[in-house]
Amino acid sequence: MSLDHARAKPHDRLAAALEGDLALVGALIRERMASEAAPRIPQVTAHLIEAGGKRLRPMLVLAAARMMGCEGPFHVHLAVAVEFIHTATLLHDDVVDDSKQRRGRPTANLLWDNMSSVLVGDYLFARAFQLMVEPGNLRVLDILANAAATISEGEVLQLVAARDLATTEETYIKVIRGKTAALFSAATQAGGVIAGADSGQEEALREYGDALGIAFQIVDDLLDIEGTEAIGKNRGDDLREGKLTLPVIRAIAGASDEERAFWTRTVGRGQVEPADIEQARGIMERHGALASTRAEAMSWVERAKAALDRVPAHPLREMLADLADYVVAREV
Amino acid sequence: MSLDHARAKPHDRLAAALEGDLALVGALIRERMASEAAPRIPQVTAHLIEAGGKRLRPMLVLAAARMMGCEGPFHVHLAVAVEFIHTATLLHDDVVDDSKQRRGRPTANLLWDNMSSVLVGDYLFARAFQLMVEPGNLRVLDILANAAATISEGEVLQLVAARDLATTEETYIKVIRGKTAALFSAATQAGGVIAGADSGQEEALREYGDALGIAFQIVDDLLDIEGTEAIGKNRGDDLREGKLTLPVIRAIAGASDEERAFWTRTVGRGQVEPADIEQARGIMERHGALASTRAEAMSWVERAKAALDRVPAHPLREMLADLADYVVAREV
Numbered sequence: 001m002s003l004d005h006a007r008a009k010p011h012d013r014l015a016a017a018l019e020g021d022l023a024l025v026g027a028l029i030r031e032r033m034a035s036e037a038a039p040r041i042p043q044v045t046a047h048l049i050e051a052g053g054k055r056l057r058p059m060l061v062l063a064a065a066r067m068m069g070c071e072g073p074f075h076v077h078l079a080v081a082v083e084f085i086h087t088a089t090l091l092h093d094d095v096v097d098d099s100k101q102r103r104g105r106p107t108a109n110l111l112w113d114n115m116s117s118v119l120v121g122d123y124l125f126a127r128a129f130q131l132m133v134e135p136g137n138l139r140v141l142d143i144l145a146n147a148a149a150t151i152s153e154g155e156v157l158q159l160v161a162a163r164d165l166a167t168t169e170e171t172y173i174k175v176i177r178g179k180t181a182a183l184f185s186a187a188t189q190a191g192g193v194i195a196g197a198d199s200g201q202e203e204a205l206r207e208y209g210d211a212l213g214i215a216f217q218i219v220d221d222l223l224d225i226e227g228t229e230a231i232g233k234n235r236g237d238d239l240r241e242g243k244l245t246l247p248v249i250r251a252i253a254g255a256s257d258e259e260r261a262f263w264t265r266t267v268g269r270g271q272v273e274p275a276d277i278e279q280a281r282g283i284m285e286r287h288g289a290l291a292s293t294r295a296e297a298m299s300w301v302e303r304a305k306a307a308l309d310r311v312p313a314h315p316l317r318e319m320l321a322d323l324a325d326y327v328v329a330r331e332v
Numbered sequence: 333m334s335l336d337h338a339r340a341k342p343h344d345r346l347a348a349a350l351e352g353d354l355a356l357v358g359a360l361i362r363e364r365m366a367s368e369a370a371p372r373i374p375q376v377t378a379h380l381i382e383a384g385g386k387r388l389r390p391m392l393v394l395a396a397a398r399m400m401g402c403e404g405p406f407h408v409h410l411a412v413a414v415e416f417i418h419t420a421t422l423l424h425d426d427v428v429d430d431s432k433q434r435r436g437r438p439t440a441n442l443l444w445d446n447m448s449s450v451l452v453g454d455y456l457f458a459r460a461f462q463l464m465v466e467p468g469n470l471r472v473l474d475i476l477a478n479a480a481a482t483i484s485e486g487e488v489l490q491l492v493a494a495r496d497l498a499t500t501e502e503t504y505i506k507v508i509r510g511k512t513a514a515l516f517s518a519a520t521q522a523g524g525v526i527a528g529a530d531s532g533q534e535e536a537l538r539e540y541g542d543a544l545g546i547a548f549q550i551v552d553d554l555l556d557i558e559g560t561e562a563i564g565k566n567r568g569d570d571l572r573e574g575k576l577t578l579p580v581i582r583a584i585a586g587a588s589d590e591e592r593a594f595w596t597r598t599v600g601r602g603q604v605e606p607a608d609i610e611q612a613r614g615i616m617e618r619h620g621a622l623a624s625t626r627a628e629a630m631s632w633v634e635r636a637k638a639a640l641d642r643v644p645a646h647p648l649r650e651m652l653a654d655l656a657d658y659v660v661a662r663e664v
Contacts, residue, residue, distance in 0.1 A: 041488055092450050122487070126480035153373070153455060156367070
């Protein structure tokens with residue numbers, strides 16, 4: 001792959017730098033999602049895993065491992081394990097949210113059925129577990145096992161907090177640290193550990209992934225209100241599902257009686273008309289909730305970059321720093 | 333616990349012999365199902381895990397470990413891990429089957445919602461993974477990771493084979509080896525490994541668990557037709573769900589045209605009236621399908637006991653042999 005490095009997006013520059021490893025990741029994904037016993041499994045998996053996913057989480061494993069001097073081959077196993085865990089959570093999320101579209105295509109639960117999504121998710125989780133065991137590194141297993149538990153706690157917490165207008169910012173951070181940042185931080189931390197990073201470097205990599213993941217999810221939640229349809233999911237989905245995202249929480253904090261009635265009807269009761277998305281955006285702008293949410297995301301980006309400064313200089317380190325900047329600059 | 337050993341059921345004798353270990357298992361279950369972040373989790377889990385489950389799988393781990401000389405403490409972690417995996421699959425199964433009753437009580441998906449069942453199942457699977465990592469034994473991790481993959485393959489295969497009257501006995505065995513026997517065999521094998529069993533003993537324990545699990549599931553499927561309501565699930569559930577169990581497969585193999593129409597309407601299309609359960613039983617009896625299925629289960633019991641003969645004599649070994657006999661003798 002040839003790239004104009006000065007102008008390419010950080011994500012594409014990382015993909016170019018990790019091209020060889022990513023080819024191995026792709027091959028291992030195809031090998032391990034196969035099931036002789038049940039051909040339905042690779043059908044469902046392929047639908048999702050080859051549907052233009054950005055391979056962001058595998059790249060975090062690979063970049064962390066390579067910049068810490070990893071010679072392989074097991075960083076590839078961990079990268080695939082992390083992608084399988086991610087895919088499994090997407091399959092289960094789409095059942096939980098009853099989603100109809102993901103990455104611009106119909107979801108697996110719509111194409112097949114909820115049962116297939118639940119069971120194939122379980123299968124991918126088990127395959128991830130097998131892949132993690134193969135390097136024979138108990139520290140890596142510990143990191144990924146803890147991440148798996150934190151992810152599901154975040155998902156359950158999100159479910160319980162849905163439609164609850166009293167949700168605090170602290171709860172919001174706990175939810176997104178679970179559902180998104182836990183896998184980012186496990187990816188960078190495990191990548192470092194498999195490369196033999198010392199405990200200070202391991203912690204720096206973990207902090208980078210954690211802060212990057214939180215910034216990423218805050219911006220994802222902003223795009224539900226501000227974004228174009230190009231993100232592949234429908235604008236306003238979070239609003240319809242009653243998710244208390246940061247701009248919603250901040251807009252509610254300063255709401256007039258009339259605005260409060262609006263939030264109670266939409267987020268609280270799920271009565272969302274198409275025009276409500278623009279009205280939500282207007283209320284948020286009136287309270288500065290969009291700007292302050294973006295500032296919050298940027299503060300996490302700064303934390304991510306500060307953590308990176310604690311690992312040795314490396315071209316991949318600079319790309320990971322640029323990636324953090326890009327996470328808040330992106331529009332899709 | 334005081335028991336009349338000569339008359340007590342093998343399951344109760346095992347529970348008495350493993351009383352101290354089982355108390356530790358109960359305490360660790362309560363400790364590890366807790367979630368500070370999401371109190372919904374222990375609610376859902378407690379509903380299922382304390383609902384009179386027989387703790388059969390944990391006892392297989394404990395008995396295998398103890399009879400091979402295990403001094404602890406990690407056989408307890410593995411026993412809890414196996415119970416959590418089992419509970420997670422029950423939660424997901426009830427979503428997949430849209431079940432209303434389990435062990436005579438409303439299912440979690442009915443009391444809460446499908447979302448909670450999916451996500452709490454994921455949480456328990458992650459907690460199981462953490463428990464398995466703690467002993468620091470890679471061989472044990474390998475066994476349990478492979479079991480997890482085999483379980484979900486079996487579940488997916490069952491889903492795909494449902495309502496397909498052309499399902500073969502070979503597919504049936506593959507399904508039940510996955511959905512039931514894989515966890516039984518992983519339990520006995522991992523129990524042996526954590527106790528330091530040699531490879532021949534490990535294989536004997538695996539074969540025992542595999543054969544016991546297959547016999548157990550064949551009888552479970554028989555009880556769907558022959559059983560009383562005391563089993564806690566409703567008689568005829570498998571028939572309504574279009575599951576091709578062994579007596580159904582054998583009855584179809586010799587079906588007249590009229591009988592074939594009956595199976596197509598009921599198992600194939602899901603049009604099951606209350607009177608159809610008795611009619612199904614009558615057709616099966618006419619073809620000897622119930623007797624031959626019971627004989628098939630007994631042949632697996634013999635395999636289970638033959639495998640046990642390859643590990644050293646021990647009082648727990650005799651209880652495990654008796655347990656195999658009991659599995660086919662039980663009426664609930």
